[in-house]
Amino acid sequence: MKESIQALRALEKQYYAYYYALAAIEYDESTVAPPESAAGRAVAAEALSEAQFRLLVNPETDALLTTAAADAETEQEKAEVRELRRRYNEICRIPPAEYAAFASLAQQSVTVWGKAKRNNDFAAYAPYLEKLVAGRRAQAGYIAPGRDPYEVWLDQYERGLTIARCDEFFATLRTAIVPLLAAIRQRGRAVRADFLDADWPMEGQRAISQAIMRRWTIDPEHCILGETEHPFTTNFWRGDVRITTHYLPRDMASNLYSVAHEGGHALYELHVDPALDYTILSGGSTMGLHESQSRLFENCVARSREFIGCLWPTLTAQFPTQLAGVTAEEFYRAVNRAEPGLIRTEADELTYSLHIMVRYELEKALLQGTLAVRDLPAAWNEKYQEYLGITVPDDTHGVLQDIHWAMGDMGYFPSYALGSAYAAQAVADIGKKLPLATLFASGELTPLVKELKTRLWQYGCKKEPAWLVENLCGGAFDPQYYIKYLTDKYTDIYGL
């Protein structure tokens, strides 16, 4: 290995250490930190972020990357240089003072947003959102002068994604989902879900979490399950992945599908090639690819008729009274029922993409400057009426529901819908090779885990996202697989 590559590896290890520290601090904050401990944490996190920034963005690193680009021999070395150079170029174009000011603004905005959501007070949050939009527009101008600012950010979250592709993708979904939903509402058979509204003891819910973790083949030596209000996954490093869930006393499905979902994220991180440890290439690729794995396990596996059949003995053993007189088929339909609702995170598989579509169109308009922040709530409510057919009662259950924009994340939402579509296509392609229905019915997921590791997980960020999507899906991305998956599933469930 050339000297420059060795120097780069040392830099990457240091970069990783800052990442690890920030991940540990954030995880601590979300799980156990005392209520009034934020001030000192913010000071530490800011200093560590700054140190990480300075480590990457300086003339020595610039020169090192140039030398290393010429010295890189293996595919991995070339990929390391490529990824670091990309981050370097993107970050170094934003003036450091603006970069820091935006981070600080985003932190304040999250607090203001939280209060605004609790108080249904969009006006209090609007000035912050205006500044966030202006900041992201300015940054897009630095990163790619002359390019559509929204597309710059789409590309940040899902490399290679364009507005044209995104427009087409959502138009395709809309053309299929809106009539399907209308058909369900007009002539779908009744789906019984009354039994889900019951008292679900914690002990039984915890047993279900453990059953899912085991079926997913998640190694408890390297991955633990915690509890937080909002479930999430974070990886400290490949050998230490944390997932969280929440236990709702009146809703057992929420925990079940949270563990199934976060477990998919965890598997991806746990199976990256160890050769990439502590380099810039460790960890999963784009947000869309990550979400494809969580949704694959949550929806394609854990919401399949076959897997619910497999889980049924465990479910009825844990909840004999709650599930008395209920069949596995009824449970399957209940956890898959399609009903337009106000809240994205509670949406079913069919309506979920409509929630995303609303956000996509609105954040695009905000960043392109065709929608003013003051007009956002009205635009939100209008689109919910149009796409989902429901009336938004207040901003708390409307435009204020998600944290993303308050954090400065604009261009992130489409990844959620793309992930679902990648998952459906991957499952269709893997199904040509593996007897998935039989495997889901037996709960033996090892062959699927191996296949996903081969197609996607092992690569971390060594391969470009476009290559990974194609390798995962077994061909060029085509949303028709997702449309077919949804159409077949819901036609069957509702007897259309």
Add this chain to the structure above:
Amino acid sequence: MKESIQALRALEKQYYAYYYALAAIEYDESTVAPPESAAGRAVAAEALSEAQFRLLVNPETDALLTTAAADAETEQEKAEVRELRRRYNEICRIPPAEYAAFASLAQQSVTVWGKAKRNNDFAAYAPYLEKLVAGRRAQAGYIAPGRDPYEVWLDQYERGLTIARCDEFFATLRTAIVPLLAAIRQRGRAVRADFLDADWPMEGQRAISQAIMRRWTIDPEHCILGETEHPFTTNFWRGDVRITTHYLPRDMASNLYSVAHEGGHALYELHVDPALDYTILSGGSTMGLHESQSRLFENCVARSREFIGCLWPTLTAQFPTQLAGVTAEEFYRAVNRAEPGLIRTEADELTYSLHIMVRYELEKALLQGTLAVRDLPAAWNEKYQEYLGITVPDDTHGVLQDIHWAMGDMGYFPSYALGSAYAAQAVADIGKKLPLATLFASGELTPLVKELKTRLWQYGCKKEPAWLVENLCGGAFDPQYYIKYLTDKYTDIYGL
């Protein structure tokens, strides 16, 4: 504020950020990290430690400290320069490669020690301990050439402490404690403790923890109680202190006195002057001063007859069957009974110092080169026979019981005994001003908390340790207060 002081403050904030990150990582490791997650954590921690080292030890910091020394105006500014300069001088004298090699050796040694302790296999650990001793001897030579290597390390943990003072201190203790213990064994009345060996439900034990936290006036917004095998205190920053305890189903006193002890440490950290936040002066002073506060609350308060009387209604309400037929006086005597045992951490107030004395004499001999590691177990067993009158059955319950030496901490143990002595003297002096017995009996500790904040806590590391000891104790340190405290207490309990 002069420019150099501003630059120093920025450096201190960065230094704090590394401290915070390492504290958060270590806390996570001790409380929740997955079993097989150590490899990536070690890589991150090492890189962060190195970054912290490089931040302090470099020619720019050296020059800055020199400028700042001339520019410092306020007492705090002068103290910041003094503390940083001291650390700089000490660390910069050790060659960086040796510094890093020692850190790595200590990390490996802890693992080897853990296994050796489990397997009663001192021979497996001996080569590591030999290297640790050699490393500490070499480092002492760098820090203070020509000075006794053990004294160099004593001074590191308890600034200003000398071997002469330490020898005198332990000789004084020994002269008083050994005959007192003999008298108890020969003619002390029987102390009933049978009732402590019972089933103590978790719920009741948790209620006791909360009762102690409240009585100690610990603010739950800034300090949380966790669970670990070995209780400890760590402070992330002044506004975020974590303490842990353990719940033993057959031993309720262990949790009670763990919370009382760690709560004392926590109070110290929580009450440092906020003006010192994020500077090198934040946090408590020496180990001995810190231990004085934990032992003051554990022993002088929570093991007092008066406080046990105050806690008695809560104890009997939580454990009505376990404590049926037991009086508060019997409970008081039971949790104070003196019995020589094998294990330091389980020792009572009276025999505790003897355990420390064994370690003091042995680590001094190791560092002075008058005792070889291979002869250590025999020397250990001999001293336990001599001072405590007990036969050590194996190294697991003997020389391998403590982690300190494996971590490279040699010169640290005396602080434990000094802390107890500081505490006894402080209580004697504060008792001239406050009606402590009445306050303990009512459980109203606010006046004591205020007094300790005034005498010690507020100062953090702004004042030199010697000044702090005197201010805490209300005069020059004198171990006779501790001797009197122990003599009075045990003469009374055992009716001597």
